[in-house]
């Protein structure tokens with residue numbers, strides 16, 4: 001799915017394994033709805049006018065002094081510009097340290113037999129190409145609705161999700177941004193409840 005026109009309200013469903021590249025103008029609102037629950041939505045943000053000015057998990061975590069994302073989180077860029085704010089959130093917690101799945105990481109984690117399985121990195125490259133986003137522009141991402149608890153010992157786990165059918169997160173763009181989405185097809189860990197499902201994207205601008 002590809003929508004890049006501005007001035008157009010958006011309401012579409014994205015199947016697991018598919019993605020989207022959206023241009024959201026400053027002040028525009030984008031809701032991502034977890035239609036059936038426990039579905040990870042891997043997301044990258046870019047300054048629409050300079051794709052080298054892109055979402056930075058490190059800067060976002062440091063400046064908000066918290067590891068998880070939720071309502072009020074300011075999503076910062078590598079140049080410390082505010083790309084968007086999470087303006088509403090009925091899930092309550094989102095990950096930005098777990099990264100996106102790739103065929104290579106699947107092989108290392110889950111075995112050679114998973115090499116053929118479609119992964120988020122491929123979706124990012126497929127849709128990103130339309131805006132000149134290549135491998136060099138793919139870095140740490142946001143995983144909306146994904147549950148990656150950090151233990152008191154500092155360990156990460158990929159756990160069963162906290163989300164539920166119909167829960168949503170809403171971004172309000174602080175400047176003109178590109179939103180690159182992969183609706184995660186991962187079936188080898190519980191990030192999608194072992195069963196990837198569709199999401200809905202609703203936009204107002």
Ligand SMILES: [Zn+2]
Pocket residue numbers: 042100101102119120121184185186
């Ligand atoms: Zn994935």
